[in-house]
Amino acid sequence: MRVLGVDPGLTRCGVGVVDGVAGRSLTMLGVGVVRTPADDQIGARLVLIEQGIEAWIDEYQPEMVAVERVFSQHNVRTVMGTAQASAVAMLCASRRGIPVALHTPSEVKAAVTGSGRADKAQVGAMVTRLLRLSAPPKPADAADALALAICHIWRAPAQNRLQQAVALHASKGRTR
Amino acid sequence: MRVLGVDPGLTRCGVGVVDGVAGRSLTMLGVGVVRTPADDQIGARLVLIEQGIEAWIDEYQPEMVAVERVFSQHNVRTVMGTAQASAVAMLCASRRGIPVALHTPSEVKAAVTGSGRADKAQVGAMVTRLLRLSAPPKPADAADALALAICHIWRAPAQNRLQQAVALHASKGRTR
Structure with a gap:
């Protein structure tokens, strides 16, 4: 499975592509940042993010796009920009028919470090x-962004098993 | 000046087109709502909003798009969806080179009713x-959405005068 991870942001939008399946070794195909000038108008910045994400999808043809799920607990200004950048990333994937998965920051940290409260350095060390x-x-x-992609590759089998169990339960319910 | 007003939302995105200049009578060209199913995935909903906004821009060819400025004070869940829908509207306009203006809800209410704390009924009555x-x-x-477009038509001359004053002041600063 090839996953494009996106850590959304207006000023810096992290992007990373990882290839792999759960239980086997992972390969990084590319990593980078889509940047937009803080003094540009918001519309122009969203256009730059769209062009950046499109270029990454064109180059790596991911099967899935994993985007950080945005919460509104933190700094209000930052959160609005993050929500807007994440909307552009989800839009770019969805209009090509590429499935989008959302993972919370603590899911991502727990997936790569074992702890949902790991700091940036720990996440960076484990990704490395x-x-x-x-x-x-x-x-x-x-x-x-790479951690998001890894999280998705590792969580996907569990999510699939869960979906299969739900589907099985639903079909049993119908035949009962 | 022809303005497309957008009241952003994931479930209901209000759209309205108004033609006019400040100090003269206004004409409504069209009004409607872009809807997306609440049980669709977020990416699919953003694609529907993009298609809806694109269709309105195609049909009415506005010179400006006025979007409600989103704040994060209210309901957290709603605000994230509003921010994401507004991002799509701003993206659609900006990538065609159509200028985007943001107005706060109280600016819009004050423009059409004289009070920044007017209720929905008052705004609806004045728009009518x-x-x-x-x-x-x-x-x-x-x-x-219509109120946003009206607000923009009425505020634009003041904003232009302000920008001219700032530009004049800046050019004087350079020659000093």
């Missing part, structure tokens, strides 16, 4: 190890 | 009167 890189990807948004 | 309609547009999101 799991993808056999020579150094942690910089900036942190890039490492987070 | 100003556009010489036979009844208030339903649902409220549609009326709000």
Whole structure:
């Protein structure tokens, strides 16, 4: 499974592509950041993010796009920009028919470090190890995008089993 | 000036097109709502909003798009959806080179009713009167989209004068 992870943000939108299946080794295909100038108008910034995400999808043809699920607990200004950037990423994937998965920051941290409360350095260190890189990807948004992709590859089988169980239960319910 | 007003929302995105200039009578060209099913996946809903906004822009060729500025004070869940829908509207306009203006709900209410704390009914009544309609547009999101367009037409001259003053001041600063 090839997954494009997106850590959404207006100023820096982390992107990373990982290839792999659960239980086997993972391969990083690419990592980077889509940046937009903070003094540009919001509409222009969203267009730049769209062009950036499109270019990554064109180049790597991912089967899935994993985007960080945005919450509104933190800084209000940042959260609005994050929600808007994530909307563009989801739009780019969905209009090509590529499934979108959302994972919370704590799901991602728990997947790659074993703890939902791990810090940035720990996430960066585990991403480096799991993808056999020579150094942690910089900036942190890039490492987070790879962590999102890894999280999705590892969680997908469990999610599929859950969906199968639900489907089985539903079909049993119908024949009962 | 022809303005497309957008009252962003995931479930109901109000859209309304108004033609006019400040100080002269206004004409409504169209009003409606772009709806998306609440049980669809978020990516699919954003694609539907994109298609809806694109269709309105294609049909009415607005010179400006006025979008409600989203704040994060209210219901957290709603606000995230509103921010995401507004991102799609701004993206659709900006990538065609159509300028986007943002107005706060209280600016819009003050523009059409004289009070920034007017209620929905008051806004609907004034939109009906100003556009010489036979009844208030339903649902409220549609009326709000028209109010946004009217607000923009009326505020634009003041904003232009302000920008000219700023530009003049800046050019004087350079020659000093």
